[in-house]
Structure formats: structure tokens, C-alpha cells
Amino acid sequence: MPEPGQHPGKTGIHPTALVDPRASLGEGVWIGPWCMVGPDVRLGDNVRLHASVMVEGQTVLEEGVEVYPFSTVGYPPQDLKYAGEKTRCHIGARTVVRENVTIHRGTAQGAGETRIGRDCLIMANAHVAHDCVLGDGVIIVNNVVMGGHVMIGDNARIMGSAALHQFVRVGHGAVVGGLCGVEMDVIPYGSVLGNRARLVGLNWIGLRRSGVDAGEIQQMRLAFRELYPRSSRGRSLLGERMDRVRQRYGHIDRVAEMLRFMEEPSRRGLTRPGQAGVSEKDVEG
Structure with a gap:
């Protein structure tokens, strides 16, 4: 829904938002109060930044992406090797990013891009590190943290407060239980549980x-x-x-x-x- 005073199909920018004039904005974008959008950012049609959202770097938010307050997208990676290279961040259509999420752009030593697929839900306080790749329909529950280069297949579910070691792969349709520490790859449709994740079966419910x-x-x-x-x-x-x-x-x-x-x-x-x-x-x- 558009904010009060915003006409459907027309872009609206709150007076307190700071949007670089070089940024590319699609139709029907809403940028809420105290947001900041950098010069290399591209926002697709009907993207919605609620309030106090910061988007930087060579970052693309596709059509219908919705980002909630106090989230940061496309900021530099937490990698000591990073030296200011022009790396990227990409979020697919209709993905929802809830409050206090951090999504960092890629590194030159990795793929150069952090990529999140379409129709994902990333719940509050999650962290998506540099060079991570998330497929379509992925759900990341509150407080999940990822190291760099993590790969998560389509329709996987990562439950609350799980921690994924860098370079871990989670297969298509797998589920990672809450509070898991995942140090090794999870097979497609697998189900892992425990303080140090152990494979206990397949994701029968999913x-x-x-x-x-x-x-x-x-x-x-x-x-x-x-x-x-x-x-x-x-x-x-x-x-x-x-x-x-x-x-x-x-x-x-x-x-x-x-x-x-x-x-x-x-x-x-x-x-x-x-x-x-x-x-x-x-x-x-």
C-alpha cells in the first residue's frame, strides 16, 4: 500500500530521505523517512523502503522488494582483504527483508556478488555475509548468521539463531533446526539439528x-x-x-x-x- 499522499504507480520519497540523484528508481517506489540510497543503487518498480533503511554500493533490488526499518543492504563486506573493489549485491523480486537485517556486498576474492533470490523472507536481525548465494523461496528466521560464501538452495528453511560456517552449502528443500551450528554441507531435503548440526533424516514435513x-x-x-x-x-x-x-x-x-x-x-x-x-x-x- 502507498503511504498517505502517495499515488499508486508514482514514486514517492519522504522529505527526510537522502536519495542520490544518480540512483535509478522504478515506478511506484516508496522511500520512507530517514532512508539513504546511494548513487549506484537501482530500485525496481514498487520497491518499498519503510524507514531508516540504508542501501549502498552497486546494489539492485528487483520489483516488489520490501525492506523494513534499520536494515542495511549493499554495504562493504566484513573481510580484511576487502580494498574497496566495485562488488555487487542483488535481491530478487518480491523478497521481504525485515528489521535490523544486514546484507553485505561481495568480494573480489569471491564471486564479486552477494545474491538473494526471489520470494524470500529474511526475518529480523539476520546477517547475510559477503558472497552468499540464496535461491528462490528461502526463509531465514530471526537471528540467523552466515559466514561468507554460504550457498542455500531453493525453498530451504533456516530456523532461528542458526549459525552457518563460511563456505557451507545447504541443499534445495533442506531444513536447518534452530540454534544449529552448521559446519558442513547439508544434503538436499536433509534435516539437521543440534548444537553441532547432525543429519537426522530428510525434511519430511517440507x-x-x-x-x-x-x-x-x-x-x-x-x-x-x-x-x-x-x-x-x-x-x-x-x-x-x-x-x-x-x-x-x-x-x-x-x-x-x-x-x-x-x-x-x-x-x-x-x-x-x-x-x-x-x-x-x-x-x-
């Missing part, structure tokens, strides 16, 4: 909510148990188990996606199974 049918979920359950048997007695090497899963279940797209993720190069390795104080039954809902 799979059901996204419309995956019961038959496929059962096949994924069997594939997961083949990859990570509950008993260590006579357990074969992970590579051998992956080969068996590929032969038996590789025709299932989501299982194939998990296997591709596990085979890709990783700076951190894969999160290992463990109870972390809960059982698989606890996360099935």
Missing part, C-alpha cells in the same frame, strides 16, 4: 507440504536409509552406498539431486548423521 506424493516420499526414505544405515555394523564405504542408491533409486529426480550434491566439490564436507538429541521419528511430524 516434502509433504510441497506436494510430493506419499509413494515418492517412501522411496526417498528407503534411499536415505540405504545411504545412512542406522547400524554401523558391516557398513560399507559411502561411495559404495551411493552407487547402490543410484542403481535402485537414481530414476527419482530428488534422489538423483541428492547424489549430485554429494558428489560436487565441497570446501566443508558433508554433515554426518547423528542423533543430536533427537530421533528421525521426531522430525517426521
Whole structure:
């Protein structure tokens, strides 16, 4: 909704806002009181900066992005190697950034860009560090912090106060439990819990909510148990188990996606199974 006195489809800037005349503003943008927008910023149509929002650097906010008070977007990274290079920050359409969030631009040593996808929700007090890449539909709950170069796949859920080590990858559709310290990669559709995150199963609740049918979920359950048997007695090497899963279940797209993720190069390795104080039954809902 437009602010009082703002006509729909027309850009409105509060008198107390500081907007560099070189910034690019789309139609229907609203920039609220005490906001600041730098010269290299591009705001798409219907972007809304509520109040006391600071946007700097070579930063793009696509159509319909909404940023709540006291958030900063596109400021320099917290990296001692950063020397003022012209790096970037990009936020996809319709993403909502709540209060007190910090999103830093990339580094020359990384990809040069921090990128957040479309239709994401980043809740209050979260931190998205330099060179992070978040897919579409990601939800970041309150107080989550990320190190640099973290990659989060589409529709993943990172629950409250989780901490993600730099270079960690979180796969498509995975869920990271609250208060987790994630030091290693999380497989697609995986579910991790605990002070030091341990893989306790797949994100069964998320799979059901996204419309995956019961038959496929059962096949994924069997594939997961083949990859990570509950008993260590006579357990074969992970590579051998992956080969068996590929032969038996590789025709299932989501299982194939998990296997591709596990085979890709990783700076951190894969999160290992463990109870972390809960059982698989606890996360099935």
C-alpha cells in the first residue's frame, strides 16, 4: 500500500530521505523517512523502503522488494582483504527483508556478488555475509548468521539463531533446526539439528507440504536409509552406498539431486548423521 499522499504507480520519497540523484528508481517506489540510497543503487518498480533503511554500493533490488526499518543492504563486506573493489549485491523480486537485517556486498576474492533470490523472507536481525548465494523461496528466521560464501538452495528453511560456517552449502528443500551450528554441507531435503548440526533424516514435513506424493516420499526414505544405515555394523564405504542408491533409486529426480550434491566439490564436507538429541521419528511430524 502507498503511504498517505502517495499515488499508486508514482514514486514517492519522504522529505527526510537522502536519495542520490544518480540512483535509478522504478515506478511506484516508496522511500520512507530517514532512508539513504546511494548513487549506484537501482530500485525496481514498487520497491518499498519503510524507514531508516540504508542501501549502498552497486546494489539492485528487483520489483516488489520490501525492506523494513534499520536494515542495511549493499554495504562493504566484513573481510580484511576487502580494498574497496566495485562488488555487487542483488535481491530478487518480491523478497521481504525485515528489521535490523544486514546484507553485505561481495568480494573480489569471491564471486564479486552477494545474491538473494526471489520470494524470500529474511526475518529480523539476520546477517547475510559477503558472497552468499540464496535461491528462490528461502526463509531465514530471526537471528540467523552466515559466514561468507554460504550457498542455500531453493525453498530451504533456516530456523532461528542458526549459525552457518563460511563456505557451507545447504541443499534445495533442506531444513536447518534452530540454534544449529552448521559446519558442513547439508544434503538436499536433509534435516539437521543440534548444537553441532547432525543429519537426522530428510525434511519430511517440507516434502509433504510441497506436494510430493506419499509413494515418492517412501522411496526417498528407503534411499536415505540405504545411504545412512542406522547400524554401523558391516557398513560399507559411502561411495559404495551411493552407487547402490543410484542403481535402485537414481530414476527419482530428488534422489538423483541428492547424489549430485554429494558428489560436487565441497570446501566443508558433508554433515554426518547423528542423533543430536533427537530421533528421525521426531522430525517426521
